Amino acid sequence: MTASSVTPMQRLKRTSLVTQIIIGLIAGTVLAWLAPDLAKSTEFIGKVFVSALKAVAPILVFVLVMASIANHKHGQQTHIRPILFLYLLGTFAAAVVAVVASTLFPSSLVLSTQDVAITAPGGISEVLQNLLLSVVDNPVRALLNGNFIGILAWAIGMGIAIRHAGQTTRTVLEDLSNGVTVIVRVVIRFAPLGIFGLVASTLSTSGFGALLGYLHLLTVLIGCMLFVALVVNPLIVFWKLRRNPYPLVFTCLRESGITAFFTRSSAANIPVNLELSKRLGLHEDTYSVSIPLGATINMAGAAITITVLTLAAVHTLGIAADMPTAVLLSVVAAICACGASGVAGGSLLLIPLACSLFGIPSEIAMQVVAVGFIIGVLQDSAETALNSSTDVLFTAAACLGEEEKLARTA
Template sequence: MFIIKKYNETSLVLRIIIGLILGIACALLFPQATMLTTLGNLFVGALRAIAPLLVFFLVASALLAGNSHLDRRFTSVIFFYLFSTLIAAVIAVFASTLFPKKIVLASAYQASKAPSGIKEIVNSLLMNLVDNPVNALVKANYIGILFWAILTGFALKAVAKKETITIMNDIASGLTKMVQWIINLAPFGVMGLVYTSVSQNGLGIFSKYGSLLLLLMGSMIFVALVVNPLIVGIALKRNPYPLVFRCLKESGITAFFTRSSAANIPVNMALCERLGLDRDVYAISIPLGATINMNGAAITITVMTLATANTLGIHLNIVTAIALSVLAALAACGSSGVTGGSLLLIPLACSLFGIPNAIAMQVVGVGVILGVVQDSMETALNSSGDVLFAATAEYRDRLKAGKPLPAFLNQSLFSHKTYKEEA
């Protein structure tokens, strides 16, 4: 019990780093220790098993419990969330095209031919959309899962009682807790995955992982410091960086260490209050943003999917580029608010290229290895964006109504005054 207590008290990031180091050492010293390979397979298998159920119940319960009242500010927030997520996916496509990367997989695979035209893509999407819901869950057909989850959410909303909402929320919360348990065992899974990769391919794989991580980080930094400020600047016709830097500082840094958009919701709510936002709006938009404002997740899904396609010799064309951007944005909106949520939806984007779930889940394993840094930066981008766009929507509404904005929006980038001091 003492060992278990110490294990749980130790930072997950530190545990993953230790697991990574142990995996490398064991691969170099004991290259025939197949038991460690089994650890990696068990970890990936557990994620593969729980992910479809998690996505279904998270989406259905969110729609069932959602507030039906929408005003202009709330509609603007949703637009900013979805639009910025789509743009992030597009940026990731361009970045992956300019700097193509490959992933070292544990086993070779000959992928089926990529869709050659829009007709083939649409037909494939429609057939997956109306797949038998049970079969979609069993086969991890995420397009079908999302479709039936949305229908289930709206259908239950029309007839459900309070008890039904409670039950659906409890199931979603329970599945989320199960994912947290699995993620808590990530160090063992990482050790097994790293062992398998190093024992089969040597230490050279880390140079490829390193370049892939740089691509992910570079794309996220570009979105955080260029794309998001551009959206805010156009919307407010003001210098966006005071607001951008404040959100990154007071929300992004905390999210970087919690690695969970859901866990960072209280931090974001407090920041919205300090920014003088309307609580009736941000009390709904901030929790919603933890689900659908997923710039970082869209980047992760897109970059990892294209790296897989490059590895398997599948080439991107303009049709698949557009389809992937839209699909990655939609998949990102289905990410759970827990650590590693975006990784669980990589198979959805991979399905566009005919890459089976078995291969896609290997990529999820690679993502877990990169997640020590990647997931932290992804969460920081996502969660800080929740407040950024909530504030942008409200400040934009104030401008249209002729009301003044907080003074810090008109001050220099290096001002340290708070909103209350300025008010």
Template sequence: MKAIVEKWNSISLVKRILCGLVIGAILGFVAKEATVIGLLGELFVGALKAVAPILVFFLVMGALAQHKDGQKSNMGTVIGLYLIATFSAGLVAVIASFIFPVTVNLGAAAAADGASAPGGIGEVLKTLLLNVVSNPVGSIVDANYIGILAWAVVFGLALRKSSDKTKSLLSDISDAVTQAVRWVISFAPFGIMGLMYNSVSTSGASIFSDYGKLLALLLGCMVFVALVINPLIVFLNIKQNPYPLVFKCLKDSGITAFCTRSSAANIPVNMELCKNLGLNEDNYSVSIPLGATINMGGAAVTISVLSLAAVHTLGIKVDIPTALILSLLSAVSACGASGVAGGSLLLIPLACSLFGISNDIAMQMVGVGFIIGVIQDSCETGLNSSTDALLTATAEFKQWKKEGRKLPI
């Protein structure tokens, strides 16, 4: 048994995950009643979501507590790249929606049951601020990552003057939580097999065909952002071929994020990727959880495309200034999207309100989003999460280039 385990662990995790995807899809078609297979996926995502808030809290707090005055930090660069990437994604989606206008049959889409959309940008900002001052223990329990980040920063800064023993304890706790996460991730192939089984056994081949044009536009925008916009941003910063880094982030982070459909659940995977790239843990232990909260290029694409699909369906004329405002609104809204599956969909009515579209119609677009969400949300999360690692690495590699250090790509 030990030899089998060692042989299994010697195989690349990505290869094992791909095998899980294929096997899960096959079983979804031929063994639709084997629900225990789907349970593996639910257990895997549940374990990741359970440990991720604790991991984020202790890693960010520990990193800030260990920070010494005068020590270099690239967080300003990282945040700038996050905001540029998110806005650029929203702009790409708006342009593509005008070049390839798509309409949908809103009458066939059921509004999301029990869903409650924000009433305006003011409500989104109010919610963000209230989440910041939410009870720290409650934030961890409820996976409120904005509150977790805020309180981790507060406690981390407060602990800078603490004793070396206290800082060492924080470091040991962070290491222990990280090791627990590695154990969970080692079961990723089985969990992802269960997730794929659930999707295929529930929706069948229809997950690849329904609402094809809308889905094609969404995925086309995301692919363009991933393979053109993001590499361009990387190139302008490190002045060398960006694609080895882009493809590594898509392979090591994007695939698992595609399956878990949660940027928050994929935080541990991104942390491991940054470690393998040789990045500074003091930087990425803060930037990766932050990216899972505010770096939402995929969400900006979803909000823009679905909102403009409603616009085209209703025959509303949109001028260029309004389209640019939509790009900005999509970027701001995306930053407030939740780090869990489907988090961007309830912000669609906010963008629709820019064009005077009623909430009833907007919520039907949300229903469309849930229908295509099996594929759309997976691709959105894959783009969001892989970009977190990509831009974190870009910011640090930019500094390395200035120092004359060789990049590991």
């Protein structure tokens, strides 16, 4: 088939989602600049996209987390425990870094709060009370109302219970999880159109100054991820190995992070990480489990995204966030990040869970999710690069640390 015979639809299918999102950003910006009145009419397209995200987010969290726990295999004799500790420590540390950065460099967003009642929590005790009530909420009502904390609690409980069910039941649940993932991918394929409508309507209504807010937000996000990759993670590795961590850090960033940056999928980067682990001489029974597991639960980049965007919404709405609540947000962000979807933009769909800690309703939280998609061309790539490269880094640190410990005691 010659280049001249390729139809526009075929050319569109061959174009990556990242390129399409960039085209949507540029098209929306140009339309808002040249024809602001016409650009305002594209608001409906953005609303449809946001509504689709609201519809898919609750069932996504429920099914994926439940299936992940139900199909978790146990019993292998590996060094998984120290790796799990490093995964959780790194994810929590990343969330804390995001809290500090958001406090020092607060971001503002353009959000519509018309006809939306906002009730700010009175303090950490009220937050904990609301958290407990959300956990024990009716599962059907939690799904209907988008109560992500309740959804997460029921998903964990059901996942643990179904682990004792027959293999057929767990296989059906895994197939259901795959089906939900397909639907999510279909929704996200419409991200370029949704972003086009959101950018065009936002810029035509609020002016091009809105871009400055997005630029600041993106700078805070990428800055946090770079700080974690180049400072926090090396400190954790040094604590584990007691030697210069940077040769290992740069190897993981170069051979895993760069690939993940362009694939934008931790799951797609698993073969790359397995091959790198083999070249590093790590224990095969360990990395064959820890690398796929890390693609699901080691989500430092997702914790940063959830925390920064949530605190940006808090700052925009003028809600006071005391330090205990911010620390609680770090814990929740770390937990949420472990359940982040493996598809592009999966962490953004967990922002409403963190926003609920501050009494921010789902209508506004999903606007924050839409903002995340606007900046997601770079944000999601950097997030995936951090997540995937850290999988190998912490696996290597734990394996080498255990080997050195055995060598000293021998």
